[in-house]
Amino acid sequence: MPKSVYQDIYQDLxxxxxxxxxxxxxxxxxxxxxxxRYSCSRSSVRRALAxxxxxxxxxxxxxxxxxxxxxxxxxxSRGYDGLETFNEMAxxxxxxxxxxxxxxxxxxxxxxxxRLTGFPAGSELTHVLRVRIADGKALSTDESYYLSxxxxxxxxxxxxxxxxxxxxxxxxxKIATSRRIITVEGITEQDERCIDLDGFNAVSVMxxxxxxxxxxxxxxxxxxxxxxxxSQYSTTTRTR
Numbered sequence: 367m368p369k370s371v372y373q374d375i376y377q378d379l380x381x382x383x384x385x386x387x388x389x390x391x392x393x394x395x396x397x398x399x400x401x402x403r404y405s406c407s408r409s410s411v412r413r414a415l416a417x418x419x420x421x422x423x424x425x426x427x428x429x430x431x432x433x434x435x436x437x438x439x440x441x442x443s444r445g446y447d448g449l450e451t452f453n454e455m456a457x458x459x460x461x462x463x464x465x466x467x468x469x470x471x472x473x474x475x476x477x478x479x480x481r482l483t484g485f486p487a488g489s490e491l492t493h494v495l496r497v498r499i500a501d502g503k504a505l506s507t508d509e510s511y512y513l514s515x516x517x518x519x520x521x522x523x524x525x526x527x528x529x530x531x532x533x534x535x536x537x538x539x540k541i542a543t544s545r546r547i548i549t550v551e552g553i554t555e556q557d558e559r560c561i562d563l564d565g566f567n568a569v570s571v572m573x574x575x576x577x578x579x580x581x582x583x584x585x586x587x588x589x590x591x592x593x594x595x596x597s598q599y600s601t602t603t604r605t606r
Contacts, residue, residue, distance in 0.1 A: 370404045375414035376457045376520035378404075383423050383436055390437040394424060451530050452498050452508075452580040461500040467525040468560070469495035471512055483511045484575050494525055497560050498591075506569075506591035516584045539584065544576040552591065558592055570596040 395403065399432045416430055418424045418556045423436040427500045427583070456463035473479075473494050480487040491511045498506040510529075512520075516539055524532045534537040549571050553561075557569055576585040 370410070371404070372410040372413040372417070375400070375404050375410060376417045380421075380423060383418075383434055384438050386438055388434055389538075390434055392434050393431040394434065396431060399416075402431075429598065451528055453531075454467055458502065459464065460494045462502075464499040465495045465526045466499065467494065467522040468497060469493060469524055470520065470525060479511070484583060485511065485513070487584065492517050492520060494520075494529070496525060498545055500595070503560055504513060504560060505595050506589055507556070507560050508587055508589050510585055510587040512585050515584075533584075540579045541584075542581075544574045546572055546574040548572045548575075551590075561590070561592060563592065566594075567595060 379394065381427070388394065394400070394415070397408055397411050397415075397505055401408055404411070405538060415424065415426070419426065419432075424432045424433045425433065426432050446484040452465060453463050460599050473491055473493055475483065475485050475487055475491050477487050479485070479491070480489070483491070485491060490513070491523070492514045493511045494508075494512070496508045496510075497504050497509065502605065512529075516537065516564070517533070518537075520529070521533065534541065550568055551571050553563060563569075570593050572586075572587075572589045573589075575583055575590070576587070577583050
């Protein structure tokens with residue numbers, strides 16, 4: 367299905383804000399200018415602006431216009447911002463990525479694993495443990511459980527090349543949303559074995575449940591990462 371006009375406008379303005387072409391604190395062109403620039407209706411422009419506001423890029427100021435409130439110099443989230451893959455993050459932050467697959471096995475979820483992952487007991491799952499290496503230093507681990515039917519054909523080389531690339535490119539699975547909980551926790555024996563801690567006694571931990579376009583949960587992942595390599599950028603709106 368082709369993208370809607372408002373999505374093209376949204377992506378173009380978002381990209382210009384992120385690269386600094388439209389400066390932090392500057393006002394966007396008026397609605398009239400935007401409708402002319404994009405040869406579209408006013409409703410398409412308004413919907414694109416509403417999406418940008420919802421995502422924390424702009425804020426409407428009555429009588430003045432729409433101001434950019436996203437400062438790209440502060441947007442240095444690390445640790446899978448949004449639904450970003452490790453390789454995508456490496457390209458954005460300019461480091462050399464390596465992924466090593468330590469575990470790849472099929473199993474059936476018992477009651478304990480069901481409580482941990484959110485998959486029903488009895489589900490056929492594929493368990494994957496990966497180490498993420500940046501410029502030669504092991505910074506994090508990803509321990510994941512997938513519905514086995516979703517990742518059928520998964521191999522260690524595919525794991526190391528990128529599971530989402532496999533899911534979206536070969537399996538045709540469209541990843542849509544992820545629900546996440548982020549904490550800071552003491553290190554475990556597995557952290558000591560797998561991560562170059564360099565004296566850290568705690569790691570940032572992100573537990574995520576990921577869903578496809580149909581709303582079916584396809585993945586549970588626990589990411590454990592050195593604290594100084596993790597940050598999360600977010601914008602919130604106070605309701606009145």
